[in-house]
Amino acid sequence: MTVGLGDDAAVFAPGHAMEVVACCDAMVETVHFLKSTMSPSDIGYKAVMSNISDVAAMGGYARYALVSIAVSPKWTPEECSQIYDGIYQACELYGVRVIGGDTVSAPDALHLSVTVLGEVEKGRAIRRSQAVAGHAVFVTGHVGSSAAGLHLLLQKDRGNGEWRELERAHQRPLAQVAAGRLLLASGACSALNDVSDGLASELWEIAEASQVAITVDSTKIPIREDVRAYAVQVNKDPLEWAFYGGEDYQLVGTVEPGRIEELTQKFAAADIPFTVIGRVEANREDGESALLLIRDGTQSPLSKAGFNHFGRRG
Amino acid sequence: MTVGLGDDAAVFAPGHAMEVVACCDAMVETVHFLKSTMSPSDIGYKAVMSNISDVAAMGGYARYALVSIAVSPKWTPEECSQIYDGIYQACELYGVRVIGGDTVSAPDALHLSVTVLGEVEKGRAIRRSQAVAGHAVFVTGHVGSSAAGLHLLLQKDRGNGEWRELERAHQRPLAQVAAGRLLLASGACSALNDVSDGLASELWEIAEASQVAITVDSTKIPIREDVRAYAVQVNKDPLEWAFYGGEDYQLVGTVEPGRIEELTQKFAAADIPFTVIGRVEANREDGESALLLIRDGTQSPLSKAGFNHFGRRG
Numbered sequence: 001m002t003v004g005l006g007d008d009a010a011v012f013a014p015g016h017a018m019e020v021v022a023c024c025d026a027m028v029e030t031v032h033f034l035k036s037t038m039s040p041s042d043i044g045y046k047a048v049m050s051n052i053s054d055v056a057a058m059g060g061y062a063r064y065a066l067v068s069i070a071v072s073p074k075w076t077p078e079e080c081s082q083i084y085d086g087i088y089q090a091c092e093l094y095g096v097r098v099i100g101g102d103t104v105s106a107p108d109a110l111h112l113s114v115t116v117l118g119e120v121e122k123g124r125a126i127r128r129s130q131a132v133a134g135h136a137v138f139v140t141g142h143v144g145s146s147a148a149g150l151h152l153l154l155q156k157d158r159g160n161g162e163w164r165e166l167e168r169a170h171q172r173p174l175a176q177v178a179a180g181r182l183l184l185a186s187g188a189c190s191a192l193n194d195v196s197d198g199l200a201s202e203l204w205e206i207a208e209a210s211q212v213a214i215t216v217d218s219t220k221i222p223i224r225e226d227v228r229a230y231a232v233q234v235n236k237d238p239l240e241w242a243f244y245g246g247e248d249y250q251l252v253g254t255v256e257p258g259r260i261e262e263l264t265q266k267f268a269a270a271d272i273p274f275t276v277i278g279r280v281e282a283n284r285e286d287g288e289s290a291l292l293l294i295r296d297g298t299q300s301p302l303s304k305a306g307f308n309h310f311g312r313r314g
Numbered sequence: 315m316t317v318g319l320g321d322d323a324a325v326f327a328p329g330h331a332m333e334v335v336a337c338c339d340a341m342v343e344t345v346h347f348l349k350s351t352m353s354p355s356d357i358g359y360k361a362v363m364s365n366i367s368d369v370a371a372m373g374g375y376a377r378y379a380l381v382s383i384a385v386s387p388k389w390t391p392e393e394c395s396q397i398y399d400g401i402y403q404a405c406e407l408y409g410v411r412v413i414g415g416d417t418v419s420a421p422d423a424l425h426l427s428v429t430v431l432g433e434v435e436k437g438r439a440i441r442r443s444q445a446v447a448g449h450a451v452f453v454t455g456h457v458g459s460s461a462a463g464l465h466l467l468l469q470k471d472r473g474n475g476e477w478r479e480l481e482r483a484h485q486r487p488l489a490q491v492a493a494g495r496l497l498l499a500s501g502a503c504s505a506l507n508d509v510s511d512g513l514a515s516e517l518w519e520i521a522e523a524s525q526v527a528i529t530v531d532s533t534k535i536p537i538r539e540d541v542r543a544y545a546v547q548v549n550k551d552p553l554e555w556a557f558y559g560g561e562d563y564q565l566v567g568t569v570e571p572g573r574i575e576e577l578t579q580k581f582a583a584a585d586i587p588f589t590v591i592g593r594v595e596a597n598r599e600d601g602e603s604a605l606l607l608i609r610d611g612t613q614s615p616l617s618k619a620g621f622n623h624f625g626r627r628g
Binding site: 002003006007008009010011012013014018019020021022023024025026027028029030031032054055057058060064066067068069070099100101102104105106107108109111113115117118120122123125127128129192193194209 | 316317320321322323324325326327328332333334335336337338339340341342343344345346368369371372374378380381382383384413414415416418419420421422423425427429431432434436437439441442443506507508523
């Protein structure tokens with residue numbers, strides 16, 4: 001970095017033969033979080049993490065962050081300082097440096113808008129639009145955990161800490177940079193998204209951008225045991241959380257079928273769960289994209305509608 | 315650009331031998347603007363322009379923008395579309411492309427946070443911290459016009475359009491990219507800032523970053539005739555607007571004294587007003603920076619306090 005904080009703008013050069021990856025996500029109080037579901041440091045952490053996840057979904061890694069925060073007098077200086085603690089915790093985990101931003105007053109709700117700048121090898125960024133018929137559909141890690149955690153956090157009775165890991169899944173998700181780098185290095189990945197809005201929404205984005213139909217097998221969706229157990233306790237369908245929950249920041253994408261064994265080994269060696277959950281079908285003659293769920297032996301279309309926080313569309 | 319809108323992140327490479335310049339500014343309803351002072355398109359325009367101005371203050375030029383907008387149902391779809399019109403108008407003026415962002419709901423005030431990414435020649439970015447004793451202090455264009463415009467816009471009676479240019483100065487300022495490029499090319503500029511918070515605040519930043527004392531001659535400050543005339547009419551001191559107004563987006567900085575004649579000619583050829591307004595004094599023995607105003611034959615210290623929009627600190 002040539003110029004960091006404390007000037008009109010920051011200045012840096014990407015590494016040799018690298019391009020810059022740039023993304024921006026906003027988080028708004030009452031829309032994306034409540035004081036009751038996220039601590040101030042969780043809020044800061046997650047605003048950064050959602051962007052690092054977007055960079056991971058291009059096969060890149062994050063390097064710099066610009067943080068724009070608008071805060072009302074309702075938030076104490078102590079809480080503001082904790083928001084920054086969370087921002088720096090997320091940055092430190094992934095080697096990201098805060099190089100700029102803006103701190104302003106807000107009349108009411110807290111707004112946090114973060115831009116993350118990363119790097120990816122020239123011409124190698126993994127897009128959404130190159131999924132090809134016959135390719136396998138995979139997802140990293142487990143999905144639905146964050147939504148289960150949010151469900152729990154919205155209850156009056158949260159138990160005696162036995163579901164603490166679910167809360168953490170919602171408050172402190174991890175971006176899958178290592179998985180993205182592994183996929184990019186393999187050259188086998190034809191489309192990639194991060195799970196910010198739920199599997200259904202992400203798979204629809206790939207289906208539409210690539211103009212393909214995708215089928216997904218309900219029995220293959222990787223859902224954690226504690227999520228399943230909690231779902232039984234509260235009488236919910238964990239698949240609902242997986243498909244329409246979001247904020248798991250796992251990667252979902254498509255890969256050449258002949259490379260699955262090799263990728264499975266590489267992911268196992270890296271200790272990252274990697275699960276094939278479906279298939280890209282032949283491109284439809286009518287050019288229409290589709291997303292179909294196979295459940296109990298029948299295929300049915302999966303709607304797009306993603307996660308709807310607190311009744312508002314984010 | 316390799317990847318634009320419509321994926322998880324955008325991807326681009328800076329030009330050969332160029333570095334990336336990155337900055338981020340937020341604008342919040344009731345804090346930075348009111349519906350009565352700025353039209354929706356003015357708001358979008360200015361949120362982009364303030365960032366292009368930051369890039370200009372490094373000697374660079376802007377290339378890309380990421381726009382994060384949080385909007386409540388109080389704003390109609392028509393108004394939202396006009397905000398984007400203003401964003402694109404500002405971008406078009408400077409060849410900037412919108413490559414990403416986030417559109418979210420807000421419970422109340424409109425928030426607009428823009429990141430602009432630009433380019434500058436490797437190792438050549440002009441910082442705030444290299445001002446040297448003996449260098450001349452200059453400013454481009456005219457200052458105080460935006461503050462005069464805001465004063466007018468806050469009045470019930472705005473006249474019959476005779477002050478329309480003052481309103482424009484507040485609502486549609488222009489970033490001084492050409493001036494910044496000229497200064498960078500000259501190699502004569504030792505420190506540079508854009509006038510976003512008023513001359514006093516910007517000169518203080520240079521004085522502190524460079525650890526120097528700066529003296530400014532009140533008779534040299536370039537203030538437009540219509541600003542002076544309006545100030546007389548409303549019984550205000552136009553210097554107050556120049557020093558504590560801000561949002562003129564002119565450039566203020568320091569240059570080698572031996573290069574002033576050449577720069578004056580080059581700026582004249584480019585049709586950009588260029589005015590020497592003061593001098594960098596010998597670095598103080600106590601290491602303390604200072605800003606002094608020469609007015610009516612006496613020197614007095616100028617306080618830092620910048621522009622205070624609508625009674626809140628932005």
